[in-house]
Amino acid sequence: MASYDLSMNRRATALAVPTNDIAVRTRLSLLGEPITLFGERQMERRDRLRTLIAKLDADGQLETLINAHEQELEETTTMAATAKEADEFYTVGSKQLLEARKFIAKFSIRRASNRLQRAKSMRDDTLPALNRAATFVLDASEIGGDRPLTGCSFSKDGNFIATCSLNGNGGIWNMPQLTKTCTLKGHTNYATDIAFSPVTDIVATASADQTACLWDVKGTLLTTFTGHADRLTRIAFHPSGDYLATASFDNTWRMWDINTATELLLQEGHSRGVYGICFHPDGSLAASCGLDSRALVWDLRTGKNVLALEEHVKPILGIDFSPNGYQLATGGEDNTCRIWDLRKKTSVYIIPAHLNLISKVKFEPQQGYYLVTGSYDMTAKIWLSRDFKLVRTLFGHEAKVTSLDISGDGQHISTVLYSYDRTVKLWRSSKVSPEEKSMDID
Structure with a gap:
């Protein structure tokens, strides 16, 4: 158990996470986590995101979760583009x-x-x-x-x-x-x-x-x-x-x-x-x-x-x-x-x-x-x-x-x-x- 925690800490330290607080909140939301906890400060929120990503990576779930989010983002983008195309219409000219x-x-x-x-x-x-x-x-x-x-x-x-x-x-x-x-x-x-x-x-x-x-x-x-x-x-x-x-x-x-x-x-x-x-x-x-x-x-x-x-x-x-x-x-x-x-x-x-x-x-x-x-x-x-x-x-x-x-x-x-x-x-x-x-x- 101690070796697992040590490995997790090493993974978390090596991970690159956003420094912008808005980006951190967005990443937490994509992972299905609360974007903020009561009394939580920006650095604590960033450390929580780092730990969460390290745990998912150690359990082998990070890549699956990223692929799911990428597919969801692609579907959302496609729907937005389709809606925009629906707003634009052309009439056949003479x-x-x-x-x-x-x-x-x-x-x-x-x-x-x-x-x-x-x-x-x-x-x-x-x-x-x-x-x-x-x-x-x-x-x-x-x-x-x-x-x-x-x-x-x-x-x-x-x-x-x-x-x-x-x-x-x-x-x-x-x-x-x-x-x-x-x-x-x-x-x-x-x-x-x-x-x-x-x-x-x-x-x-x-x-x-x-x-x-x-x-x-x-x-x-x-x-x-x-x-x-x-x-x-x-x-x-x-x-x-x-x-x-x-x-x-x-x-x-x-x-x-x-x-x-x-x-x-x-x-x-x-x-x-x-x-x-x-x-x-x-x-x-x-x-x-x-x-x-x-x-x-x-x-x-x-x-x-x-x-x-x-x-x-x-x-x-x-x-x-x-x-x-x-x-x-x-x-x-x-x-x-x-x-x-x-x-x-x-x-x-x-x-x-x-x-x-x-x-x-x-x-x-x-x-x-x-x-x-x-x-x-x-x-x-x-x-x-x-x-x-x-x-x-x-x-x-x-x-x-x-x-x-x-x-x-x-x-x-x-x-x-x-x-x-x-x-x-x-x-x-x-x-x-x-x-x-x-x-x-x-």
């Missing part, structure tokens, strides 16, 4: 969707190459653009209708502005006089958003009547898209101009073929209503946000969700990719704007931007030199994208700012703000003085 994915892949490669070349050529031209961000002044203001305005968009050439309203109608306005040229009538409920195509003078509108419509600048209805089961929120054109994305309170967003007026993609993933949708400037990705306080990034070439951004604590209402290709801005009901770095997969800036919810965020469309945020605190603010420092607050609204847009000329940047005072306001970047050109923005 031939049109396959062709669209191929087109988007080729299109995005060309756009990415052009973006990189443009970024290199414009690297030394950042200071004038940064200086212009601080010089916006109110240039024009017009009553937009008899009901509050909900959306706005510049045409690709900056000659027109499109607006939509709670009366269900849209409007096309000449620039820069803000004279109305036509009215878009066709929805049976209030309009929620409006967007110009980045390629042609086609306008898309979204409505609470669960439909989206396409119009020309003369006010002629071209196409109506139906299929959503709840009201639409935001819409966005793909950079190619061939596809339109619609977000809805039915917890989905959809992508439509403009040329054939067919639905290509019905994308689930949000647990509550989808409020915002936007496309990457290369056209390869789409980003959606919603009332579940999440922003999801989707690869349009494969259909997979590649990134989930979950640091907002309240619903996200605004989302936009930067033209630099690697930043994404989100804003919502927590009054903050977050800047996400897609390369690091995390937020790199948290801007306590406003005193009320943020309704829309928009990057300057050339190189993303600055970011504009609109809020229910009756202001819009301009932030430098270099360090997201506030350089201008646009006052002049008597109520909530519900939407905004930025023209795409790159030289004289204009912003259009729509608010519940029923006005459309045009803000113009004033001429940069020589003093401003020479100043250094810290």
Whole structure:
């Protein structure tokens, strides 16, 4: 008996056991032993584990027990993997969707190459653009209708502005006089958003009547898209101009073929209503946000969700990719704007931007030199994208700012703000003085 105890002590001393107390508790649990005894300290618990393993080893039971635990662990892992596979499901796509994915892949490669070349050529031209961000002044203001305005968009050439309203109608306005040229009538409920195509003078509108419509600048209805089961929120054109994305309170967003007026993609993933949708400037990705306080990034070439951004604590209402290709801005009901770095997969800036919810965020469309945020605190603010420092607050609204847009000329940047005072306001970047050109923005 004494020799057996001595042999056990030698075995126990020679055994390697974990030094981490959590690992020791886990090992005891796997061996079917209590993870702790009354009054037992960490070193005593580790010695108990060593003695227990030595006894099992001496009795020839250790290898059998280890094999049983390994089999149990393998079965548990297999069950977890099966459950995960059950959560992931795929719907067989149409031939049109396959062709669209191929087109988007080729299109995005060309756009990415052009973006990189443009970024290199414009690297030394950042200071004038940064200086212009601080010089916006109110240039024009017009009553937009008899009901509050909900959306706005510049045409690709900056000659027109499109607006939509709670009366269900849209409007096309000449620039820069803000004279109305036509009215878009066709929805049976209030309009929620409006967007110009980045390629042609086609306008898309979204409505609470669960439909989206396409119009020309003369006010002629071209196409109506139906299929959503709840009201639409935001819409966005793909950079190619061939596809339109619609977000809805039915917890989905959809992508439509403009040329054939067919639905290509019905994308689930949000647990509550989808409020915002936007496309990457290369056209390869789409980003959606919603009332579940999440922003999801989707690869349009494969259909997979590649990134989930979950640091907002309240619903996200605004989302936009930067033209630099690697930043994404989100804003919502927590009054903050977050800047996400897609390369690091995390937020790199948290801007306590406003005193009320943020309704829309928009990057300057050339190189993303600055970011504009609109809020229910009756202001819009301009932030430098270099360090997201506030350089201008646009006052002049008597109520909530519900939407905004930025023209795409790159030289004289204009912003259009729509608010519940029923006005459309045009803000113009004033001429940069020589003093401003020479100043250094810290």
